[in-house]
Amino acid sequence: MxxxxxxxxxxxxxxTGLQNTVGESIAFGKNAKQSTTYRENDASHALNRTFSYTGSVTGPVISPWWEVDLRGYFRISIITLTAGKFYINMRNASVEVMDKDVSLCSDVQSEWCGNVSSTATAREEFTFTCNATFPVRFVRVTRRSTNYTYLAIGHVDVQGIGATKxxxxxxxxxxxxxxxxxxxxxxxxxxxxxxxxxxxxxxxxxxxxxxxxxxxxxxxxxxxxxxxxxxxxxxxxxxxxxxxx
Structure with missing residues (x-):
């Protein structure tokens, strides 16, 4: 053929997961994207600690979002978001995990992991425990709104192990x-x-x-x-x- x-x-x-990734972010170097991009603050910056203070920033839209494709299936243990210099624009953001790309698929399984505090300050860390019962491929952060607003993330760390699916x-x-x-x-x-x-x-x-x-x-x-x-x-x-x- x-x-x-x-x-x-x-x-x-x-x-079958062959590699325990605890201690090393399974999101580092993977594909990140966001609803729009403000200036040079690309979605990938949120996965690189070099940019942890400026991070990723979307342009002003209704319910801006950021997402990383882990390019594999994982059992997620914890997700940590760190606020950067634009910390105000990470306040109240929600974190969820999914098995498929919500922009392409109609039968997505998702699990809410938690919300960032409404009083988040610069360099503050927020750690969420995810209890998804399905293998996860995507992590998404959304700042839901009814008016035009920004979403800014200093850094995202995802811990987990390879899943069997x-x-x-x-x-x-x-x-x-x-x-x-x-x-x-x-x-x-x-x-x-x-x-x-x-x-x-x-x-x-x-x-x-x-x-x-x-x-x-x-x-x-x-x-x-x-x-x-x-x-x-x-x-x-x-x-x-x-x-x-």
């Missing part, structure tokens, strides 16, 4: 693409077999497969969210995990 014919391949597998997973293929920083280069008979290897390694988030590369190095797995290399790789296809499943 050709790689092109595998564009709609769906894998049914069981993921039987689920349907679809990878979106991109022709001529190759992961930039593979943590494992191995062999696979088909792109589907390469995808199963990605699933079995809990840290894997995307993979690339080639029909012409050496049979010992035709499957590459990555755990890094970085720009993917799409030039000069005519016989490679990159597969990215879809969000709504």
């Amino acid at each position: 050709s790689v092109q014919a595998l564009a709609g391949v769906i894998f049914y597998v069981c993921i 039987r689920y349907r997973s679809h990878y979106t293929p991109t022709a001529n693409g190759k992961v930039s920083i593979p943590f494992l280069t191995t062999s696979a008979v088909t792109a589907g077999a390469c995808g199963i290897l990605c699933h079995k390694s809990h840290s894997c988030i995307d993979f690339s497969y080639s029909t012409t590369a050496s049979t010992e190095a035709n499957c590459m797995l990555t755990d890094k969210v970085v720009p993917q290399n799409s030039s000069g790789h005519n016989h490679w296809t990159m597969y990215t995990l879809a969000s709504c499943l």
